[in-house]
Amino acid sequence: MEQVIANGLYLGAQYALIALGLTLIFALMNVLNFAHGQMYVLGGFVTYAIYGQLKLPFVVALLCSGVTLAIFGALMEKFLFRTVIRRSKREESTMLLAAATAFFLDAVVLLLFGEKQRGVPKIISGVFVSERVILPYDRILVGVIAILMIAAFMLFMQYSKPGRAMRALAQDRVAAQLMGVKVERYSMIGFALGAMLAGVVGGLLVSITGVNSGIGGPISIKAFLMVMIGGAGVVGGAIAGGFILGMMESVGLTVLREYGDITYLVIFALLMIFLSIRPHGLMGKPWG
Amino acid sequence: MGSEMINRRSTLKSLALGAVSFLAIAAGGAFSAQAENKELKIGFVGVTSGPAAAWGTSNVRSMQTRADWLNEMGGVKIGEDTYNVTIVTFDDQKDPKRAIAGMEKMAQEGIHYVVGPNVDDGAAAVRPVAESKGIIYFPYAFPKALYTPPASNAVLGMVAxxxxxxxxxxxxxxxxxxxxxxxxxxxxxxxxxxxxxxxxxxxxxxxxxxxxxxxxxxxxxxxxxxxxxxxxxxxxxxxxxxxxxxxxxxxxxxxxxxxxxxxxxxxxAQDATVLQEGAGELANGFISVGGASTPEIRTPVMEEFIDRYTKKFGEYNDESNTKVYALEYIIETLKANPKAIDDVDEFKKTVDTFSAPNPYAKDSTLKYVGTTSFGQKRQLSVPMVVTEFKDGGFQTLFVGEVD
CATH class of the missing domain: 3.40.50.2300 (Response regulator)
Structure with a gap:
């Protein structure tokens, strides 16, 4: 059982980090970023190229993933989403744009990095073995980094000036604008931050799960699942959603294994019941 | 002065006419050289995007590499005519509905031989189209119903x-x-x-x-x-x-x-680079039906194929050790019976007796098999090479053959 809990906690930390960027962008701009998984993939491939191919230190590769995706996110916001939001009042316009971006990134990544699964050397070798728990050291390290990053992100959002401005924007865009918050600037910073988070997680996890050009879509779906559980646009909700999903997967795959692959069937059934009772998720507000 | 002008004008005219004539002859020559060869279109319907992209991509790239190579050598002589091989591809995204659309497209283009689809449901979905439009297809899917009578248009492209x-x-x-x-x-x-x-x-x-x-x-x-x-x-x-x-x-x-x-x-089939990058030495000892080729059984033609593929696409895919075969079988069978080029019934007649040297593996023959599994010859004979992964490469454990 201890092994199952350890697996669940590790998965949860990883999932929570994936969901953070998605929920941030949704909170700030009311945009469902379908390209979130593709941004994760791009971040993974940047780390693969720099750490795996050029043999530069992993930290450098991770930084490059973050910076590349932050720039990419900022450009996307400035030239695509901002324009569409300005010209169209219909919410589905941004959704269509996000979906198109996802397909575009899929194609670009496939062209640039090929169709194969890619992996990099382990960042730390060895396995922690006790009587009840077996965990490779690299997973422990990645889990700890994920938790530290979540904590740093929350502190940034709570205490820094941009963090406060973005929270204000998320709560009430018009009121924030009237109070002197530069909406365009902080929307761009928020989008860049969300994209950067996706890129850094992709880079971090490439050392454990590798990356391939086709996993963007499934990653996005899983991230949406976590955000729905926790409540769309709520940072704490995304974290809770990540840990809940991680734990449900870990427990389900052990307890229900005798019955075939029904773990996700059960998870989806529970999610449907849960959403029918609480459509705004655990921490979301009914009014948005 | 006037005669000088006339002379210059006539000289320029002569030069211009000469240039135009030269270009016309050169262009005519070029066109006639191109026109010598007919076009043989071979289709591909399979997955080249998404998580399973590697399966179809290795198909397409193998076909394109081999087609370029054959065309570079002057084309393929089938009966009295020589053909340049053109590969027409369609990404079905692992979606049976798209696979059907892909097969319809092949039929519209007049294509009678299609490699793919890569998965069971896609291969099953395209069967009615292939049978009604006169297409022989080579799936990488294992359901026996596709290859067992009354089905007759599908030919399994690998070892099941x-x-x-x-x-x-x-x-x-x-x-x-x-x-x-x-x-x-x-x-x-x-x-x-x-x-x-x-x-x-x-x-x-x-x-x-x-x-x-x-x-x-x-x-x-x-x-x-x-x-x-x-x-x-x-x-x-x-x-x-x-x-x-x-x-x-x-x-x-x-x-x-x-x-x-x-x-x-x-x-x-697996890819050595992918295993090495993803699992490193932890993958040592992993046993798989590696592509139908290992260094021990490769011919120089296979070596050159790998070399050309790598130059063309930057990196080789070990799955292509198997995927290289489908196009070769199609062309060699058409060579054996040129009537089959637009008549798949002729193709079906030929598979029972067809035999040709295997250019890719030593001591091996190209022939159709599958009688034991399907009751008729609806499978490509490719060497069944069982391999063990060790330190970044595959080592042969044993080589078998399917009847």
């Missing part, structure tokens, strides 16, 4: 798991002392059907199957939770049924890191 599985389990039972086996498969039609036939084959050999219901979502990135309960059962052999190349290193790594020390095998 129900052909390789028993051979591998028997070898491991006799040579490595395997007694307990656990199976794990992705929750999709191909891997599940491969798992079921693997379980049946293992039981028939008298092996104890300790896990046969464990599955995972194909987009799983972390396999530790899935493998934790299986590893605790301590099987001698862990079979990764129908495992995609992208998932194999992740599964191997997770199992080894959980302390699993037994053997791991798969009946699908």
């Amino acid at each position: 798991n129900y052909q390789s599985g028993p051979a591998i389990y028997k070898y491991l039972k006799e040579n490595k002392g395997v007694k307990k086996v656990a199976f794990i498969a992705a929750n999709e039609s191909d891997p599940l059907s491969q798992r079921d036939s693997g379980v049946a084959a293992a039981k028939e050999l008298g092996l104890e199957v300790v896990a046969e219901k464990d599955t995972y979502q194909n987009d799983t990135r972390d396999f530790t939770p899935v493998l934790t309960p299986i590893v605790q059962l301590k099987p001698d052999l862990l079979v990764l049924s129908g495992v995609a190349p992208a998932n194999a290193p992740l599964l191997i790594r997770a199992a080894r890191e959980l302390g699993y020390e037994g053997l791991i095998s798969a009946e699908t």
Whole structure:
């Protein structure tokens, strides 16, 4: 059982980090970023190229993933989403744009990095073995980094000036604008931050799960699942959603294994019941 | 002055006429050189995007590499005519509906020979189109109904798991002392059907199957939770049924890191680079039906194919060791019976007696097989090379053949 809990906690930390960027962008701009998984993939491939191919230190590769995706996110916001939001009042316009971006990134990544699964050397070798728990050291390290990053992100959002401005924007865009918050600037910073988070997680996890050009879509779906559980646009909700999903997967795959692959069937059934009772998720507000 | 002008004008006119004539002759020459060869279109309908992109991409790239090579050598002589080979591709995105659309497109283009689809449901979906439009197709899918009478338009492009599985389990039972086996498969039609036939084959050999219901979502990135309960059962052999190349290193790594020390095998072709990058030395000892070629059995033609593929696409894919064969079989069969170029019934007649030297493997022949499994010759004979992964490459364990 201890092994199952350890697996669940590790998965949860990883999932929570994936969901953070998605929920941030949704909170700030009311945009469902379908390209979130593709941004994760791009971040993974940047780390693969720099750490795996050029043999530069992993930290450098991770930084490059973050910076590349932050720039990419900022450009996307400035030239695509901002324009569409300005010209169209219909919410589905941004959704269509996000979906198109996802397909575009899929194609670009496939062209640039090929169709194969890619992996990099382990960042730390060895396995922690006790009587009840077996965990490779690299997973422990990645889990700890994920938790530290979540904590740093929350502190940034709570205490820094941009963090406060973005929270204000998320709560009430018009009121924030009237109070002197530069909406365009902080929307761009928020989008860049969300994209950067996706890129850094992709880079971090490439050392454990590798990356391939086709996993963007499934990653996005899983991230949406976590955000729905926790409540769309709520940072704490995304974290809770990540840990809940991680734990449900870990427990389900052990307890229900005798019955075939029904773990996700059960998870989806529970999610449907849960959403029918609480459509705004655990921490979301009914009014948005 | 006036005559000088006239002379200059007539000189310029002559030069211009000369230039135009030269260009016309040159262009005419070029056109006639191109017109010498007819065009032979061969189709591909399969998956070249998404998580399973590697399967179809290795098909397409193998076909394009070989087609370019043949065209560079002057084309392919079939009967009295010489043809340049053109590959027409369609990405079905692993979606049966799109596979049908792809096959319809091939029919509209007048194509009679199509490689693919790559998965069971796609291959089953295109069957009515192929049969009604006169198309012979070469799926990489295992349902026997596709190849067993009354079906007659599909030709299996590789060795099926129900052909390789028993051979591998028997070898491991006799040579490595395997007694307990656990199976794990992705929750999709191909891997599940491969798992079921693997379980049946293992039981028939008298092996104890300790896990046969464990599955995972194909987009799983972390396999530790899935493998934790299986590893605790301590099987001698862990079979990764129908495992995609992208998932194999992740599964191997997770199992080894959980302390699993037994053997791991798969009946699908894998890629050495992917295994090395994803699992490193943890993949050592992994047994699979590697592509139908290893350095020990390769001919110089195969070496050159790998070289050309690598130059063209930057990196070779070991799956192409098998995927290189389909186009070769189509062309060689058409050479054997030129009438089959637009009459698939002629093609069907030829497969029963067809035989040609195998350019890619030593001491091997191109011929159609499958009588034992399907009751008719609806399978390409490719060497069944069972390999063991070691230090970044595949080593041959044994080479078998399918009847």
